[in-house]
Amino acid sequence: MKPITLKEIADQLNISISTVSRALSDHPRISRTTKQAVQALAKELNFQPNPLAMNLRMQRTQTIGVIVPKISYAFYASAITGIEAIAIREGYNIVICQSNESYEQEVANIKSLLLSRVDGVIVSLAGETKQYDHFQEVLNRGVPLVFFNRVCPELPVSQVVIDNFSAAAQAVSSLIQHGYQRIGLLAGPSTIEISNERLRGYQQMLAQHQLPFDPSLVAHCDYSESDGYDQTVHLLQLPNPPNAIFAVSDRLAIAALQALRDRDIRIPEDIALVGFNNDPVTAVVSPPLTTIDQNPEQMGETAAHLLFQQLCDSKTDIEQVVLKTQLLERNSVKK
């Protein structure tokens, strides 16, 4: 039960391997009759070209690499689904890598993807990453590269993001309008561009309402639950603690919720809580969390589209796509 090869077909039809190859790829200068004979036999024998051989010969793999912080984050699981859908439609496979928020892992992932000659790479940055040489290497090799969500501002590449500045501003604005004036921010790592954008949106909206910006209300976290919990506790222990907390991710918001619950602090009566991402879990916790809805699947699809544009035409201009978001008001903010 060996796999069928071109040679097998060629032998059976008494023609050469190259003719078979050309007939199967519908080469213009092959006679109708041989084409039909070859294609019929190929179908009958269920011939599948060996991708390993094709890869070696063509120096490409019909595969794109995807690097995300963690697949267990619902956001990235959905984004991957979007990427995969487009990739499959284009006849590509994807190989998924997790950086686990680690710079070293991310570098190793890139090395491994380049070694296995993926045709393109889609990335959302690890929380730790603050150097970008490994991505420069991707570009040097002429491999198309697209970032999404956690993007890299320093590199000349296509990107898909949401308008983090406005989304954060909108969340803060809603808190202010509901009467909360002292708003703590659970921010992400200051190396992460989108985290800083959200911070800027927060500041902007305070300024717009003539509220003071108190740096002690800004707590930077890595994206772990434990850090989210600890930083919440830190905010609560301030001499003048906040009466609302805006977390730049739902994971952090959930961690905050647990910290509050452990201290019998009521939401939203004692303190309001707003998250970011519309993770499914925000709808089932109690109270349901106000959060920012984005569409990670669409973001993945868009990133894949941008990549395939470059794959088709390497001269395509780089492009920055900004997707829409929506504030979902739920019961973690008092009306």
Place this chain on the structure above:
Amino acid sequence: MKPITLKEIADQLNISISTVSRALSDHPRISRTTKQAVQALAKELNFQPNPLAMNLRMQRTQTIGVIVPKISYAFYASAITGIEAIAIREGYNIVICQSNESYEQEVANIKSLLLSRVDGVIVSLAGETKQYDHFQEVLNRGVPLVFFNRVCPELPVSQVVIDNFSAAAQAVSSLIQHGYQRIGLLAGPSTIEISNERLRGYQQMLAQHQLPFDPSLVAHCDYSESDGYDQTVHLLQLPNPPNAIFAVSDRLAIAALQALRDRDIRIPEDIALVGFNNDPVTAVVSPPLTTIDQNPEQMGETAAHLLFQQLCDSKTDIEQVVLKTQLLERNSVKK
């Protein structure tokens, strides 16, 4: 900036390609001196053997395929992490496929993995699957195959499971001991072995306490939230509805929770609720759900171990590993 090849090294040292190849793989009959020269130059040039060429030549890829229902299920995201850890340690890559609970997708996944010549496959079955020819094909080709969690009883392959029967029995027993006697079961598809095992555990425990088994209290669901929701509603509308619900997965339990909440039915005062998996979400919903804790990462690691055993020695006996579970009692059951 072309990648370095064996030929490059051979030319620089004025020796043959085959000598270089042998020197790098530490062949016994190559002189110490040439070995050192070759290895030094390889390091200096940062030589990396081209995996595409190796794959074609060796007819193996140092890659194992992993098929799971969905990576967005926390259980499978963790299991993948476990598999990946072992694979990397063994110098293998993994390629992750999602069946999305679809039989057709699963068949397509298998085809794609076989085509790209993975060296082994680890699978957890799609909810829809009830035929196993595609797996038989894997075995026919001599590709090692291991199942975990949702396993296939008909095939002579190694498997990793928990003791689903006992775990379910323990959950039901706990409900009974807390005074609940009319227990509804949100079961999985009847094609899925582990779902049936949990059903049998449920029946057994009722029998052991001389409680009647009422088939109308068993609602089979696919694994979707919407079905979980609908089946919960169905149970509630029975002439003689249950006063406790045991869901065979946390996803279903969460769906049930939402159905109950939407009807202002209190948990656990009006009805008790028990899940299965210890999904992180069960700890943050309110009330926190009693559930069965298993260790998906360990399950993934074990599956990978079993696979690598077969990969090393194809005569290894098939093996069934049963992992321990633990009942976590939380507030969704009245004390």
Place this chain on the structure above:
DNA sequence: TTGTAAGCGTTATCAA
């Protein structure tokens, strides 16, 4: 319209 042959970058067999 078809066939021959080279080549992708390795490993493995056989001689030397």
Place this chain on the structure above:
DNA sequence: TTGATAACGCTTACAA
């Protein structure tokens, strides 16, 4: 101890 050479299965000049 090393070197030619074939082979893995495919695509693609170049020749016929």
